[in-house]
């Protein structure tokens with residue numbers, strides 16, 4: 001069955017994918033995409049969607065009375081939807097900005113003319129409590145639980161306490177943290193938790209999921225409508241009967257259903273994050289002797305971000321792609337030459353890890369790193 005999970009590059013070569021999304025999928029999940037998308041305005045499809053909602057709420061441990069919506073968009077669409085539908089012009093918003101995803105939230109606030117302040121974190125560094133002092137009178141806080149660009153998993157317990165003490169609404173982008181790191185929406189007191197199909201859920205791209213607490217639901221109900229396609233009011237209304245306002249990525253939703261049930265059958269979200277933690281640990285142990293320095297002082301299980309001591313990160317990415325048929329995850333912008341990342345999410349085995357570690361050791365032997 002192994003052949004089924006193979007992913008090919010543009011020239012038809014089989015690749016191993018260690019990026020952070022889209023990632024490799026379980027062969028059983030791929031079986032679904034071998035078929036045409038079924039018609040979806042049926043009670044049968046609604047049942048699947050209602051089951052998806054129930055499973056996702058259970059997996060993020062959403063509080064009683066929460067709802068989940070499924071938007072056909074990449075993760076950024078869900079970030080924008082939350083900014084537009086949950087917040088309003090009365091809000092004063094704190095944006096934790098430690099990399100490109102934090103910067104994206106700040107950009108969204110600016111675009112939608114929200115009163116906001118960015119809390120800058122040094123790239124790769126944990127957020128500290130004192131960075132939040134003086135912001136107690138704010139009304140909402142936006143955070144990417146795992147800032148995927150640097151590999152920092154934020155201290156969510158500290159952030160949740162700060163928000164709870166000061167009655168601040170907490171919106172969590174857990175797109176790359178969901179299933180990779182422990183996530184408990186109720187314990188965090190989060191109003192919204194965003195996840196996506198193409199990260200640790202390891203389905204095709206196209207769907208972003210948002211779990212919404214009763215507090216978020218109330219805000220959405222009261223806020224004036226800002227948009228149509230990303231409207232949470234409309235999504236919630238149709239969601240009551242297991243439907244979506246517009247044609248969704250039907251096949252991806254079917255993949256999600258199969259995947260969620262499989263994760264549940266194997267012990268739930270905790271068991272899945274423990275499995276991913278082991279894949280990450282195996283990789284990190286394997287590269288200890290190589291000339292790389294970890295970038296993140298608080299790494300997530302989802303990714304290892306590394307700074308090559310001698311070589312260009314961009315060159316390492318290119319050589320692994322062209323000569324070893326392996327994709328690692330390059331960084332963009334100002335870190336393109338200095339940082340690369342290795343993802344641990346998706347259908348990755350220890351054998352795959354070994355191939356990547358061996359390739360990196362080979363680069364060292366060749367004097368390329």
Ligand SMILES: *Cc1c(COP(=O)(O)O)cnc(C)c1O
Nearest residue numbers: 074075076101144146148175176
């Ligand atoms: C992947 C990711 C997103 C979404 O990116 P898209 O390309 O829009 O799917 C958002 N936030 C974080 C933290 C991510 O890792």
